[in-house]
Amino acid sequence: MQTTRTTSSRLAKRTHYDEATIHPILDEALFCTISYAVDGQPFSLPMAFARRGNKLYIHGSVGSHFVREIQKGNPVCISVMLVDGLVLAKSAFSHSVNYRSVVIFSRAEIVTDEAERMEALVLITDHLIPGRWADLRPTTASEMRKTVVLAFDITEASAKVRTGGPNDEPEDLALPTWAGVIPMQTVRLAPEPAASSLETPLPDYL
Amino acid sequence: MQTTRTTSSRLAKRTHYDEATIHPILDEALFCTISYAVDGQPFSLPMAFARRGNKLYIHGSVGSHFVREIQKGNPVCISVMLVDGLVLAKSAFSHSVNYRSVVIFSRAEIVTDEAERMEALVLITDHLIPGRWADLRPTTASEMRKTVVLAFDITEASAKVRTGGPNDEPEDLALPTWAGVIPMQTVRLAPEPAASSLETPLPDYL
Numbered sequence: 177m178q179t180t181r182t183t184s185s186r187l188a189k190r191t192h193y194d195e196a197t198i199h200p201i202l203d204e205a206l207f208c209t210i211s212y213a214v215d216g217q218p219f220s221l222p223m224a225f226a227r228r229g230n231k232l233y234i235h236g237s238v239g240s241h242f243v244r245e246i247q248k249g250n251p252v253c254i255s256v257m258l259v260d261g262l263v264l265a266k267s268a269f270s271h272s273v274n275y276r277s278v279v280i281f282s283r284a285e286i287v288t289d290e291a292e293r294m295e296a297l298v299l300i301t302d303h304l305i306p307g308r309w310a311d312l313r314p315t316t317a318s319e320m321r322k323t324v325v326l327a328f329d330i331t332e333a334s335a336k337v338r339t340g341g342p343n344d345e346p347e348d349l350a351l352p353t354w355a356g357v358i359p360m361q362t363v364r365l366a367p368e369p370a371a372s373s374l375e376t377p378l379p380d381y382l
Numbered sequence: 383m384q385t386t387r388t389t390s391s392r393l394a395k396r397t398h399y400d401e402a403t404i405h406p407i408l409d410e411a412l413f414c415t416i417s418y419a420v421d422g423q424p425f426s427l428p429m430a431f432a433r434r435g436n437k438l439y440i441h442g443s444v445g446s447h448f449v450r451e452i453q454k455g456n457p458v459c460i461s462v463m464l465v466d467g468l469v470l471a472k473s474a475f476s477h478s479v480n481y482r483s484v485v486i487f488s489r490a491e492i493v494t495d496e497a498e499r500m501e502a503l504v505l506i507t508d509h510l511i512p513g514r515w516a517d518l519r520p521t522t523a524s525e526m527r528k529t530v531v532l533a534f535d536i537t538e539a540s541a542k543v544r545t546g547g548p549n550d551e552p553e554d555l556a557l558p559t560w561a562g563v564i565p566m567q568t569v570r571l572a573p574e575p576a577a578s579s580l581e582t583p584l585p586d587y588l
């Protein structure tokens with residue numbers, strides 16, 4: 177949704193306010209950075225998360241100072257960035273990055289409904305490792321008591337997306353320097369079993 | 383440096399305050415997230431950067447609202463995260479992530495010395511693409527006028543590092559669930575030339 181806070185001051189053509197752009201970026205990113213402020217001092221931490229509909233969920237320990245601060249419901253900014261490539265132009269000035277980023281303005285709500293708390297944990301686990309939850313023993317009441325689940329409405333959000341090759345100035349195009357894109361990707365390598373799983377077959381979902 | 387703000391409330395054994403831990407994380411990460419706050423509302427943006435000694439440099443457009451806000455010298459929080467692996471335990475509760483993160487508390491200083499401004503641009507370009515700067519035409523006076531370079535002292539910083547396999551509860555170890563680590567890596571794929579460089583040989587540094 178476009179608001180004063182989400183309106184971009186730069187490169188407006190790269191900015192998007194629709195869920196069809198924003199939601200897939202949130203679903204592909206595994207971690208977000210959440211910021212809050214106290215007396216003008218911002219604090220940021222990277223966190224695992226998951227999205228369903230217009231809600232973003234995180235979980236944390238009841239003992240975490242960071243969680244205790246944001247669960248007060250103060251304003252937060254949540255940002256996510258996927259890097260797709262480095263864009264090499266003929267001039268330093270025209271170098272760029274292909275990326276997809278999202279910035280959300282919101283406030284935490286503590287999730288108290290036990291079914292929604294459990295659903296959020298399923299979503300966060302399966303966001304990182306699709307199919308994992310169904311393979312795990314049930315969560316215990318003690319584990320649930322130690323866990324805080326927070327939900328954020330993600331209506332006030334914007335995405336920025338850059339794609340394609342370099343945009344060189346016409347007078348630079350004939351320079352002999354190589355220009356183009358170095359695509360970047362985050363990959364999962366071969367799973368490494370723990371000592372407890374040396375003889376356990378790798379599940380299909382991995 | 384350990385201060386009240388950098389002291390971790392959780393998992394103190396994973397927290398480090400020494401440059402020997404913090405600097406290599408900053409040098410490996412290509413992007414950081416910078417946050418500032420106005421009237422209690424945090425704003426965050428991912429940015430390219432580079433480090434030299436105890437300074438972190440960013441650059442931006444003189445027209446950027448974000449740059450104009452942080453160049454006022456208000457408190458900022460800069461965070462960086464490298465994800466090394468997903469840690470799959472026998473229980474959902476013991477799942478974790480292998481990561482190396484840094485959080486810095488600082489304030490921007492506008493770099494005005496032309497030599498330091500140019501050095502910062504070299505550092506930022508070569509941080510993303512080592513060896514690139516030497517292959518580029520000189521930056522013009524007009525390009526330099528459109529560019530703001532900001533420096534941040536990074537003395538007040540902490541790193542968090544998790545490595546290794548899952549830490550399962552003893553009573554979970556005999557469960558048949560596969561446990562271990564899925565290593566993650568950010569990779570650069572084969573460079574894709576722009577239309578202007580179809581016949582330009584790929585430079586050695588790429």
